[in-house]
Amino acid sequence: MDSAPGLLFLCCSCICPCFQSRRKDTEDAVLVKESNSLAPASSAEMGSVSGKIAASPLRVPPSPGRFSMSPKLDRIGSVHLTMRQVARATQNFSPSMKLGEGGFGTVYKAQLQDGQMVAIKRASKENSDALRSEFRSEIELLAKIEHRNLVKLLGYVDKGNERLIITEYVPNGTLREHLDGIHGSYLDFSQRLEISIDIAHGLTYLHSYAGKQIIHRDVKSSNILLTERMRAKVADFGFARVGDNEAGKTHVMTKVKGTVGYLDPEYMRTFQLTPKSDVYSFGVLLIEILTGRRPVESRRSPEEKVTVRWAFGKYSDGEAMELVDPQMREAVDPTIFKKMLNLSFQCAAPTRADRPDMQSVGEQLWAIRMKYLQLGREE
Template sequence: MLPVDAMITNQEKLNSLATECAFHRFSIAEIQAATRNFHNDLVIGKGGFGKVYKGRINGTRDTTRRIVAIKRLDSFSMQGAAEFMTEIEMLTKVRHSNLVSLIGYYFDDNEMILVYEYITNGTIEHHLRKADAPLSWMHRLKISIGAAEGLNYLHTGVGNQQGVVHRDVKSSNILLDENWVAKIADFGLSKFIDQQTSGVSTRLKGTFGYLDPEYYMTGRLTRKSDVYSFGVVLFELLTGRRAVDTSFREEEWNLAKWAEKCVKERRLDQIIDSHIKAQISPKCLKEFVQIATRCLKSCRKKRPTMAGVVLALQQSMALQEQYDSSPQSASFTHIVQHLFSGSRLNSVVSTSASAPVTPIPHRFSSPPVTPSPHRFSMSPKLDKIDPVHLTLNLVARATQNFSPSLKLGEGGFGTVYKAELPEGQLFAVKRAKKEHFEALRSEFRSEVKLLAKIDHRNLMKLLGSIDNGNEHLIITEYVPNGTLRGHLDGAHGSVLDFCQRLEICIDIAHGLTYLHIYAEKKIIHGDIKSSNILLTERFRAKVSDFGFARLGDAETDGAQVVNKVRGTLGYLDPEYMRTHQLTPKIDVYSFGVLLIEILTGRRPIQSKRSPDEKVTLRWAFGKYIEGDIMDLVDPQMKESLDIEIIEKIFELAFQCAAPTRADRPDMKVVGEQLWAIRMDYIRNGRRG
């Protein structure tokens, strides 16, 4: 029995939590009625905490009786009470589809009882070793992804700069609902950890066979301790074996050590559960084993984060879906095949910066005819150019009659020129190609219309436009430092350091967030790439070129179906290519590709490289899975870099470039995560 003062303190804490979090305090009579006075026939599980019963209990808001799981503590020790309080505190602060939900509790000096949602299909452990029908490989993949997403939420998504380390991740603590969705349970050993620290020192707790060896040796608990335990669970799913099983030869008792040995000796065929051997794609198996093995690295710094595990498992499933010829498949391999099969998109695809268009120098006849331009007002603090004076005559003089020496860039739409007024003010002029203008008229007018609606420091500012039968010009602010792609190529004679690249990523994310959320109407850019990112004199980024941009449909959260797929190969969302459905998530995908381009310095498609390296996204993901993170970094960045910071950015990039839209974050979340990475970088003293 607990001391009276401890009882009072715990009861007060429970009352406070119940009030704040709206979970229910049941009476002992309700619990006894639900379990037929704790009848053994209703026992569905046992553990160190006590027994778990299946019961029916009245709902907390109505009289409907619902099936629940009731966990009863059978020890009145201080240790048991501490775990009881920990579990309640944790479950009141976390809510996620892959975590078991707490419904209520009962607590007095004789009983400590927790009431949870009832999870129909029991534990992973039961289905791997006791169920009549073995789980299919695809079921196991989906279960592993769900459990990984639950753990990732615990590690990063609780808020208040805190993460939760579960500390007892194992197959018997992962439940499966009626739809085979994985839900993590049993938070009695969990612990809050400040996300900015490297962990906490604590007494050793957990389950042998799943314990992180570094935690076992040092007593220092980190999120990477859960990653190790999850690696064991992944090998349980693959092999069907227990984490520790003395029925095998002594060298095979410990699953983690035996599996690692088999992987090292290339004996994968010996570790696959015989029930699923014929179902697994070789490519899927390779990536699944690689991520499971990385989780088990003895050095914590070499283990991935749970976000990285989620990404790798999603990729594994995409490869499996392709192998199974699933119509839903959108794997990276599918993209590679599309890009290099020689097929053409039945659409308009813009020319990338790597494929220059032959310039066609147009000249005005003398004297030029002054049209009646369509003009927009402009921000006075941006420039002192009077829009009334933006006539064709003035623009022609400012560009020296569109002199090739003032050309800033060229693309499928036309040529961009630097222009200077006699007073010294600078601006940029995009001039449409006359021979293509009829085909591109809608792009021109769309760009003018959309640029007039936006005003953000990370988006190109419109000054005016001229649209008549002879000339079609878009006039914008002048951005002096050229394109991001030019700097990554070294064409401007300087190299962007890591700090500059990170700030550029944040700027682009802010600009896209404004377009997707805060603009008057949702705007989808449609052609995010390094050659469409311009840099100011202080290397702040501005998103430009809105020729493919579209207003999103407000009633469908921005989504709409279009007749033609438009964009640049290498940056194009595979789901958009397949479905023609335009949503803000196509920009998120392109931004993921761009993040990888910024970190690696490599273009998205590099046709002169070996087949394994032609598509940078796929090459980078392979390196990431193998744990070769620093091999991905642009060698031009000479400064010393932190592998954990770099890994976080790559993880975010792969999340953005997930094969399916549903798995991608929105740009606001991406921007917030990049800002958090920036703050980590500064806080840890890694910025000069």
Template sequence: MAAPGLLLVLQFFFCHCFRSRTKDTEDAVLAKEPNPMDSTSSIEMKSGSGKIPASPLRVAPSPQRVPPSPLRVPPSPLRVPASPGRFSMSPKLDRIGSVHLTMKQAARATQNFSPSLKLGEGGFGTVYKAQLQDGQTVAIKRASKEHSDTLRSEFRSEIELLAKIEHRNLVKLLGYVDKGNERLIITEYVPNGTLREHLDGVHGTCLDFNQRLEISIDIAHGLTYLHLYAEKQIIHRDVKSSNILLTDRMRAKVANFGFARLGENETGNTHVLTKVKGTVGYLDPEYMRTFKLTPKSDVYSFGILLVEILTGRRPVDSRRSPDEKVTIRWAFGKHNNGETMDLVDPQMTEAVDKKIFKKMLNLAFQCAAPTRADRPDMKAVAERLWAIRVKYLKHGGKE
């Protein structure tokens, strides 16, 4: 992570640009985002910086996808309690889904946690694809044994929060195991990899503009649910492209709730005071400065993510020239200089309408405003993205 002095200098510069020109902004953090599947890029405030590998070339766009989900989804109904005899339960976790496994069953389902079934690896541990006896495919996240005790709070946080949510754009918790030094989280299997992988063309095709717009809406719906419609307000704290999973129909689901926190719902309280956690490049600068966490911190991260979706570039890329290393700063400068269309991901082969693109980019800059008072809330963001979609489709992708 960049030195505090550098952060303050960059933040001052962009506060000035933001207020004097438009309500567009950028992120002033110059640091590391490693391999997209490596959740060790999710850090606490004391973590160091490093280099980011450049994105590989991407190829032709994939077909258009299905219509997005509606904005509001009601809070989840009570779910069937898990059997206490099968895995450890907490009174707060009496709403877990229907997958109840022992460690022996989990090992069998993952072929003894075979590397060939590994989906990803990060700070918490490794995620495996698992085939259950009834034929159901799930994902099992196994905590690293060497970090089992130190990661217990992250484990408990994730299962307690996942147990409270039910939304089509959020990864669903199916069960968990907490026995001895083994900790497993069992979730639905999302088969099509991460958003970052698709931006990199890892799966053989590049996302077209329509897909990027629809995915942005899906993510905004999921975060809106967490902030407004969950049983209790939830702040994700680690919104980034490698934590967005895509289904076989290209639906987006927000994943990895290890850093998530309950928001302040009591009257008069506007924030949660907590140590900084998240991913460098996506971190809200006001949260880093004040340690005050609000849903607007997720909004900031979403703004950075939206620029990433539009440009195909990671938030920070040390292999680029100095004026292009921080993507939000580069994009902000290009936009203000009237070179907006230079920001379009070159891997999108179709023509992109300038007015539609600018509307999405302006929204991204507003979300990434340096102070939270200047950012919209996620509900307003989702509504604006939906309006952009309606206009886009009304004119057949052209305005």
């Protein structure tokens, strides 16, 4: 992306929902049955939204208008499952219970004795020692955050050479799977817009509303999980790092981590990590959501291999509507589509100073959503 042409778009001022923080107390993050742990947001949390914005045309529930502050935790918690119980819940780590695989290890679906479904991420035995710091990082960060658009930690196991992270189970697969149509249907435009807003909410919480600023470092479509109601949750905090809440501060990393195609070019060049690195990754992800293409399409012609560069070229040549994912069967309004593309290019600007912060991104997406719903009512 270093060679990608840069352009700073003027940001239009937007009417945004109230991003008001709210602090909640909670018990230690241990694997215990909580009657409301996976319950939907309360009517109070949704009140600022439902009173102002009508339901989506496809009855997708609107994103929340508030962020809640992280709970105070004196310690991460203690283990409430034995390895024997874990083995029983995963049918001895049966391939039939496998949900996916990543750098850390394999993720399994598991059913507890009380019937609750959870996800259990098991570190690869071969890399158990090498992944210890990644394991500790993920559980320490997950234990300190709670937001409806972030996957929730329920417990963990760290015993011998076994390292397991136990989180809520999100049943509808990854965003990338849905873009590929693996689940039998493709996402329509309304769903893609709602999912984009959900991701922006989750990242805004991490950057601005958590007890400490958190930089995810691996925002990508395979790390976005979808619920049965097509709500998005950001997952996989193995690469996440605590940032600095003081504006303008950077962290110099000894090793760049992330996924090719989503990596901030300025972070790769300088090793300096800021929340704007997540913003860049989100910009790439937003283009992926709109076009259906992966960030790097190795089998395509040279001018189309890097999706951001290809998309920007099409947009600049006045051919923006040729970028619409052909799997979206409905007609997409050109004004709305171009506004989202414009925002994606702002986020994916080669220089971090030219990128908006995630809260501004969320506000712009909400303004786009309001315009989209308005156009729907006028038809």
